[in-house]
Amino acid sequence: MTTHTAVPAQQDGGATILEIAQQPDAWREVAGRSDEQAAAFLADVLARRDLRVILTGAGSSAFAGDIAAPALRRHLNRRVESVATTDIVAGPLDHLEPGTPTLLVSFARSGNSPESLATTALADQFVDQVWHLVLTCDRDGKLGRAHLDRDDSLVVYMPERTNDSGFAMTSSLTSMLLSCLTLLGGARGIDALARGAEHVIGLQDDIRVLARAGKQRFVYLGSGPLQGLAQESALKLLELTAGEVVTYFDSPLGFRHGPKSVLDADTLAVVYVSTDPYTRRYDLDIVAELRAQLGAENVRVISTEPLPDDSGPAMVIPGLDGLSDSLVALPYLVFAQYLALFTSLAHAKTPDNPFPSGEVSRVVRGVTIYPMDGRR
Template identity: 75%
Template structure:
């Protein structure tokens, strides 16, 4: 495969949307509305508050990446629960008498479950507030919550409403903005992360070499916030290759309990190494174990610092040592997106539209939202 950009019909929109992310993150750092902070601070000040991070598909994985970091930073009960779970069994997840901040993520806000989740929260929960992150001002979710006293809608830069099939810049822009408004991230952090993502973009020839091997299985492993990253990475590869490759995600410790059976000579394992020194030990152990089983080239490792010599090489993303894993996930996501894109092209797919016959759609279709039956006395 050559190093030239793919044609627009193949993946031109997707590669542009991946590549624009460093610049988008800088724009977000400059333009996040400070008027949102008083609303957030007032709601979060409630000691009994419950925060639910929700979305569908990749938007749900934003919550999985951010959840633990926000829990530590806010000192509040924070949970990541997909809209698809809430809509299917709302009374299993929504607590009527617990004050709740519902944080919703949606690229377009037009997925049927997105609006239904906020409506169910309004119906079931006595005290509920909404913080909506979306990329489409004309989307149903943003329109529904615009101007409401207990809602705030945060729109991402217009260009993040990705025209490609898979969420790329839309996902990272919503994650970063959430971590700026609710978490520990600062504008300076956003600039540092943008520089790290540019470093990842410079590694495209190396990422193409990984894709050129045309492995049939990809296993993504990460702990804590990086477990959500692993899940999103696996989905991105599955989506852009239209299911031609088998993908799996897990934590390094969980992987040994049966799922390790998936490893074979046609597998590439991608391990995201934590910045936490304690957690990092478990990441290093699984790297050593898989390399001993399948060979050094069977594992691609992303780390913020070089590995000890005994553990083999890593792709080092500089400037992030000591950053929280939820922040480190942002440039790591850029790596995962490029790997999925180039692998899809190697398999002859069209990443901008991997399902030209419409079996899977950019915005989910065919979902019927049913009215919730009233509880019996």
């Protein structure tokens, strides 16, 4: 494996590069923590057979919930749903059930987004029995401080270095996702995931060449939890290029039903292949179809194992046998982050701050939160 050399932070995108590269060590730190008080809090809440779990956040934090929900649903044998804070705030009565005991899991890098604070307040207002698990990176953030001393809340802070200073969420996102899967889903294979990420870090030069191909459309496809990964991948590239490239995401099966119209000669398609043998067959079908249409060089496949001989090459991340898609999404995300970063640089953007005039901000501003009356 190629040895990774850190890029000095003063270079364009230097903070983002360092924050991507630190993820394997950050994951090991997250997984190595133990907290008996937190374990007791969650054990008591999760023992309730009628419990509903809502994973919530905005933007990348919402997609973390999309990635985690399927694995947690299977592990907990409970209702586990991913609902964005932006949806809950806009229509709380469409998503909150007053009579259903609910664990609200909030993903929040800073905890200062207006919707993050409003969502927990709305849950307190409209749900008779609600507990909060707040996963955040900023010890000074408003959401963490609001819940820190509450008996019905557990606040878990990520390692301080994961409070990304770059514009896009990288190590903050993956650390919160891993923390969620560890606390609620008994995640395993963490060192294998970290080694998988280190493998991707060693492929930076190959990813940089891919970014320099100058494609103007990027399509990301993934099934189940990997569809959430595809959405995050598309957002990351859109953000870091300041909207100069067209990005799209879908599931391999859904893509054929109209969205495939986005493809043209200037498209790069990325397919994240599932670890599930059944689902994998559908992924390989779309790979073959896209390669026949676009050419093999315009379709990149990310997989945990080599493809069949007739399916062509793939970027294989080894050592992840037996892990679920929700977990392998973590090293897959490192690929997506590098592709977005290097594409941004190829477009002469500044990834640490792709919107220097402030059209889009790191923490959302300008959102008015309107009060809800007591109706249910």
